[in-house]
Amino acid sequence: MIISDDWDELVEWLDKRFPNRSWRPEQAIAYYADMRERFDMSDVWTSVFAMYEKGQTFAPNGSQLIADTIRVVRHAAVDELYRGLPETAGERxxxxxxxxxxxxxxxxxxxxxxxxxxxxxxxxxxxxxxxxxxxxxxxxxx
Incomplete structure (x- = not known):
């Protein structure tokens, strides 16, 4: 779950890194409403950092942020499912x-x-x- 203070921090971070960001205040509120119950803030940050490190020059819109956060969550779940399995090393x-x-x-x-x-x-x-x-x-x- 995402709390509003954490979301505000993310929005401020995006403002500083992406000055041409196209989020209006009502969009930031709508994206928060879409994401607050579905995701953990650490997964959202992981997604945002990954996009930033790839050299993305514009702030992600809500659908991009949701899609990439889903990717982060799925990747973490698969890693957790198979962590330490002997089969991952080709063993029986x-x-x-x-x-x-x-x-x-x-x-x-x-x-x-x-x-x-x-x-x-x-x-x-x-x-x-x-x-x-x-x-x-x-x-x-x-």
Whole structure:
């Protein structure tokens, strides 16, 4: 939840960084109303900092801010879901039935790794069978 003082601080920060900002006071109030119940302020700040660091030269409008904050929240949720899983390093699950207990569905280790890669992207290592197979298969199709 976002409190109004935090939102005011964000609006002031945007004013200083984006002097050509197109938010009128009534727009800032409307964006606050749209976001206050849906998001945590830290996620909104993460989104704004990311846009600023990319070199965006104008303040984000409400829909851009909401969309990018959703991206930040989803990314954090996926990272939390898979944090520390042996499968993220291409290793096998520790015990039989562990995948079903953790994710609520039966999958083979390879299917779980494929799911992880679909949601997080391919591994950066060369030790993952799934990534290697996908890369080799894609190279052979050319």
């Amino acid at each position: 699950p520790p015990v039989e039935g562990w995948i079903k207990k953790r994710f609520g569905v039966n999958m083979t280790g390879t299917e779980l790794i494929a799911r992880i890669h679909k949601e997080r992207g391919p591994c950066k290592t060369k030790t993952c069978d799934v990534c290697y197979r996908v890369k080799v298969g894609a190279d052979n199709e050319r």
